[in-house]
Amino acid sequence: MIDVTGATIGFVIMLGLMFIGLHVGIAMLATGILGALVYFGPPVLMSFGTNLWATMNDFLLTTIPLFVLLGEILLRAGITRNMYDSLSDWLSRLPGGLLHTNIGACAMFSAVSGSSVATAATIGTVALDEFKRRAYHEPLVLGTIAAGATLGILIPPSVNLIIYGALTNTSIGQLFAAGILPGLMLTALFMLIIALIVLLRPSLAEPVQPPASRADRLRRLRHLLPPLAIFVVVMGAIYGGWATPTEAAAIGVVMAFGLAWSNKALSFVMLHAAFIATIKTSAMLLFIITAAFFLNFIVGLLGVPQAMSRVVTNLGLSATEMILILVLFYLVMGCFLETLSMMVGTIPVVMPVILHLGIDPVWFGIFLVIMMELALITPPVGMNLYVVQGVRGRGELADVYRGILPFVFAMLVMIGLIIIWPQIVLVVPEWLY
Numbered sequence: 001m002i003d004v005t006g007a008t009i010g011f012v013i014m015l016g017l018m019f020i021g022l023h024v025g026i027a028m029l030a031t032g033i034l035g036a037l038v039y040f041g042p043p044v045l046m047s048f049g050t051n052l053w054a055t056m057n058d059f060l061l062t063t064i065p066l067f068v069l070l071g072e073i074l075l076r077a078g079i080t081r082n083m084y085d086s087l088s089d090w091l092s093r094l095p096g097g098l099l100h101t102n103i104g105a106c107a108m109f110s111a112v113s114g115s116s117v118a119t120a121a122t123i124g125t126v127a128l129d130e131f132k133r134r135a136y137h138e139p140l141v142l143g144t145i146a147a148g149a150t151l152g153i154l155i156p157p158s159v160n161l162i163i164y165g166a167l168t169n170t171s172i173g174q175l176f177a178a179g180i181l182p183g184l185m186l187t188a189l190f191m192l193i194i195a196l197i198v199l200l201r202p203s204l205a206e207p208v209q210p211p212a213s214r215a216d217r218l219r220r221l222r223h224l225l226p227p228l229a230i231f232v233v234v235m236g237a238i239y240g241g242w243a244t245p246t247e248a249a250a251i252g253v254v255m256a257f258g259l260a261w262s263n264k265a266l267s268f269v270m271l272h273a274a275f276i277a278t279i280k281t282s283a284m285l286l287f288i289i290t291a292a293f294f295l296n297f298i299v300g301l302l303g304v305p306q307a308m309s310r311v312v313t314n315l316g317l318s319a320t321e322m323i324l325i326l327v328l329f330y331l332v333m334g335c336f337l338e339t340l341s342m343m344v345g346t347i348p349v350v351m352p353v354i355l356h357l358g359i360d361p362v363w364f365g366i367f368l369v370i371m372m373e374l375a376l377i378t379p380p381v382g383m384n385l386y387v388v389q390g391v392r393g394r395g396e397l398a399d400v401y402r403g404i405l406p407f408v409f410a411m412l413v414m415i416g417l418i419i420i421w422p423q424i425v426l427v428v429p430e431w432l433y
Helices: 004-019 024-039 042-056 059-076 079-091 098-113 116-131 138-153 159-168 172-200 214-239 245-262 268-302 304-315 319-334 339-356 361-376 383-392 397-420 423-432
Strands: none
Touching: 004 024, 004 339, 024 042, 024 268, 024 339, 042 268, 059 079, 059 098, 059 116, 059 159, 059 214, 059 245, 059 268, 079 098, 079 116, 079 214, 098 116, 098 138, 098 172, 098 214, 116 138, 116 383, 138 159, 138 172, 138 361, 138 383, 138 397, 159 172, 159 268, 159 339, 159 361, 172 214, 172 245, 172 361, 172 397, 172 423, 214 245, 268 339, 319 339, 319 361, 319 397, 339 361, 361 397, 361 423, 383 397, 397 423
16 A cells, blocks of 8 residues: 555655756656665666666657757758748738747747747747847847747647657647647737737837838748648648658658758758757657656556545546646746656656546646646746847846736636637547547
């Protein structure tokens, strides 16, 4: 029988190690080893090797370095700047002007990068140079970049959805499909917020400039085709049944090589930088996944899932009540923990409760990712806030804090919408599968 007090202490120890800044993988692995030694003794540690092999032998995990490499190549090939300029031809005519271009560019780059931090750094580098020459309210500019970049972990292909699928044995294809409609809706909500703010306070943005000629706008529209083509081919290969997510990611990388070559950016220096960045990011992610699987193994041996299910049954909580509790739980945790830490650290405890209450794991994956998006822009540990401020290179971080407030509200609205209408998340995967 499980020692509930001991399991709770173990969870608190793990979160405490993360709070003091210890790497999330080390914190989880140390907690798993401690639990194994206290409850089962040294012999159970011999299973770590078997667990490690079983985890790393999963063909699905090859998808992670491939999608990371895809984003790195596009980042260094100059595809993003051309895409930003083309989007500005069309979106800058809306109330708020170039602020909408920030959101649109983040959404489009998210559809090929799979990373929020990469999106924030890339779009921030491109956009902030342009805004230096314009009379926009700087906190709002910074807020649009930081918030728009969070779409990188929601719009497929998302590295975080891949990790969630691997940890919970949920279909990656269904998770990708489930992220499409919420991602588009959240993009639209961000743009609506910008339009309302600027209509109420026109001084926050420049007046809408006369558009370029139709011929020029149509000519520059070709710059949107490369990222769009990669997204369509990768997603089409998955949902058409022609390729697994791993094979589709490899196709995307090959297309990115071709685009870099056509953009005259393919060189050994560029490839070296892209490969080194990919290795660093992938090694970190795979180490975290390995530690999470070992912790899940120990948690399963201890009987924590069964105990959590009994607790929920005894409390008589409904699925909606549990989700509302988790909204508050993740809002608080997101202020102090990095997003990946928050996800992999809580899945072993939360997921059994979710399954016990009959909540769809695909729906919960999207819910969890949107809560992680909130964590990316909530101080004091919101990663996107620091990335955008780092790219800016001057001023105070408080400017970014002020700029993200309207978009935090938009994300909370999105959470409410998917709770009230779960089909927002489930309609596309149900249609495709």
